[in-house]
Amino acid sequence: MNEPLHSVPLERAYRLLNPGPTVLVSAAHGGMRNVMAAAWAMPLDFEPPKVAVVLDKATWTRELVEASGHFVLSVPTRAQIDLVQALGTTSGKTFQEQEGRDKFTAFGIEALEGRANAGPLVDGCVAWLECRLLREPANEQRYDLFLGEVLAAHADPRVFSEGRWHFDGHDELRTLHHVAGGHFLIIGDAQDARPLAPGELGGG
Template identity: 60%
Template sequence: MPTSPCAVPLAHATRLLNHGPTVLVSAAHDGLRNVMAAAWNMPLDFEPPKVAVVIDKNTFTRTLIEASGQFVVAVPTRAQAALTLAIGSRSGRDGDKFVALGLDTLPASRVTAPLPVGCIAWLECRVIPEPHVQQTYDLFLGEVLAAWADPAVFAGGRWQFDDPATRSIHYVAGGRFLMIGEAFDV
């Protein structure tokens, strides 16, 4: 991760998720923190930018999100595929996954949830309360308060996936991922 992630204008925040990557979702509350992997997520709206992410009732991350009303969505890379699988394969109730997996963090600017180091994009979100949707479908909506990206990979409002190690990943089950492919213009 760059020493200083570059701010992404909120008008371009949804572009960070438009291509459907698997993401990491982090949360923190009352001195506790956690991170989980989430394959089911998407951008929802432009003004203000909003996102949706499925967070199961049984996750520790959800407990922290419900308590804090905040979360971070981060886009991991091909180089982080094994880490992403490890994050998604253990519970934060068993201890701090950041410490256990050696995942460093940076402080967020608008929320208490940490930004996982090594990712290529981060969206700081405030929960938009929709209790029925959250309880019935495990779907959380978030308003994006701040967005950041690695300037080597996202610049001028566009992804630049030149290095395969920094391409985003897409989980397809059973420990298998795909990475984003080659870009082309029409």
């Protein structure tokens, strides 16, 4: 269970998505809520921070995003790999219709409350971006592409603070990077580039 969420300054929110993790997309509307996995998400601007995410037409999450005008991106961890895959391959609508319960209940996910009231945040994740949908119907229809403005951002200070990820000693909290079919790469260690002068590689 997460400690109280730590706020990330909005101008640094892009750093939560910059390394390209697979995310969970959640939304709520009219007493209903859902959550799905998405590998196709990225930052779109620095400040105000914006994001882009692809939401297939078949998903219930997309319906809730369109109805509420909001969504949340939660960044899940290695400890959640089985859950992420399950959330990416099951239909919330089916659970709701056949079992009368949503995916949060079915999979025992605790929904955290954020600051911007954009939707449920997934407990156990390490970063969260609460977003307002920037309506672009042509993108949504033609490309399943949804854009959002980040209203609030949070992170788990054990692995993200002062604008940097630091996973050392927290291997179970490393982010997931989906390849295909439930096969993921786990993010590794940090490395800093050193300044390089033109010609140093022999092209001068």
